[in-house]
Amino acid sequence: MSSMINAAITGTGSSTPKRVLTNFDLEKIVDTSDEWITERSGIKERRIVENGIASSDLSLEASKQAMEEAKVTPEQIDMILVGTVTPDYLLPSTACILQDKLGAKNAGVMDIVAACSGFIYGLSTAQAFIQSQQCKTILVIGVEILSSVTDWTDRNTCVLFGDGAGAAIVQDTNDDRGILATFLSGDGSLANLLHIPIGGSKVPLTEDNIKERKHFIRMQGSEVFKSAVRSMGDATERILKLGGITSEQVDLLIPHQANIRIIEATARRVKIPMDRVFVNIQKYGNTSSASIPIALDEARKSGVIKPGSMVALVAFGGGFTWGSALVKF
Ligand code: ACO
Numbered sequence: 566m567s568s569m570i571n572a573a574i575t576g577t578g579s580s581t582p583k584r585v586l587t588n589f590d591l592e593k594i595v596d597t598s599d600e601w602i603t604e605r606s607g608i609k610e611r612r613i614v615e616n617g618i619a620s621s622d623l624s625l626e627a628s629k630q631a632m633e634e635a636k637v638t639p640e641q642i643d644m645i646l647v648g649t650v651t652p653d654y655l656l657p658s659t660a661c662i663l664q665d666k667l668g669a670k671n672a673g674v675m676d677i678v679a680a681c682s683g684f685i686y687g688l689s690t691a692q693a694f695i696q697s698q699q700c701k702t703i704l705v706i707g708v709e710i711l712s713s714v715t716d717w718t719d720r721n722t723c724v725l726f727g728d729g730a731g732a733a734i735v736q737d738t739n740d741d742r743g744i745l746a747t748f749l750s751g752d753g754s755l756a757n758l759l760h761i762p763i764g765g766s767k768v769p770l771t772e773d774n775i776k777e778r779k780h781f782i783r784m785q786g787s788e789v790f791k792s793a794v795r796s797m798g799d800a801t802e803r804i805l806k807l808g809g810i811t812s813e814q815v816d817l818l819i820p821h822q823a824n825i826r827i828i829e830a831t832a833r834r835v836k837i838p839m840d841r842v843f844v845n846i847q848k849y850g851n852t853s854s855a856s857i858p859i860a861l862d863e864a865r866k867s868g869v870i871k872p873g874s875m876v877a878l879v880a881f882g883g884g885f886t887w888g889s890a891l892v893k894f
Pocket of ligand 1: 601787823851
């Protein structure tokens, strides 16, 4: 046993809406085909919420599962970190709404806006608060209702996105396991390649600008693709170096699920064979900050991640933001 305080993931949970939207359903909405979507992205279907379901609702379900597994009561939670770009409201934070729904009245609360990297940013923040001994138990969420910011007339984007939430309880431990290293980065000069142009303080919503559909996600897909491949490869290499391990020692790589071709290119670059890479993009599409915690929960519950497993997480998203984490279970 070492005297160092580590931050361990002691419970996970996930929640995806019941409603399934298949590529064949999308063929009826925009000029696309199952063949194009499958070949170009690897996505077969995605989950979409019913009207009225908010990010805090999906987060609540995922959080309860994670808390139950970790045997954590609402009062024990010191901090709630919610990674999302689709909050319930602009004000207050979704973390505040979730705190109330959980009854986690002793928790500090904040949202983290890092798009698809939101969960990695959350894990890194949790690790820092735990290792500095300011917190003992932190609830980290990645949640998106991307369907609420998707332009359902734009085939370039609407075929890619889905809704979902994933949660993790992160707790202090003296054991030699947990979040071994994290790496965070970004490049704000490329903000315009993936953004929601209006609805913030720069261009508040008006009846006229809403008609131009600029309150939905706009993306330059092929530019984002190139940056994603480069940055996810870099971030994976960086985290292995920080953790002092080689790619052979990684039991599982969980990349952000944006496009199967980005995942395969990242795996090739870091020399991790695809049988050690977790993929569920075919079921959920790109759920932004939720994709990694949903995958993490599925990998743990299906037994792919066992006690002792060395797992690398890597994400890239709007901002641009990117980052990685190395976790020993
Ligand atoms: N169905 C049919 N054709 C389509 C569709 C569609 N749904 N969408 C685009 N096309 C067409 C385009 O119009 C284009 O036609 P053209 O050549 O006549 O102009 C053609 O298909 C090829 O388009 P490309 O953009 O070159 O296709 P590409 O191979 O780049 O794949 C994709 C597009 C899937 C969007 C890819 O670029 C991608 O995955 N990009 C990265 C997205 C991503 O990783 N985002 C991460 C962050 S997301 C976040 O932060 C919320």
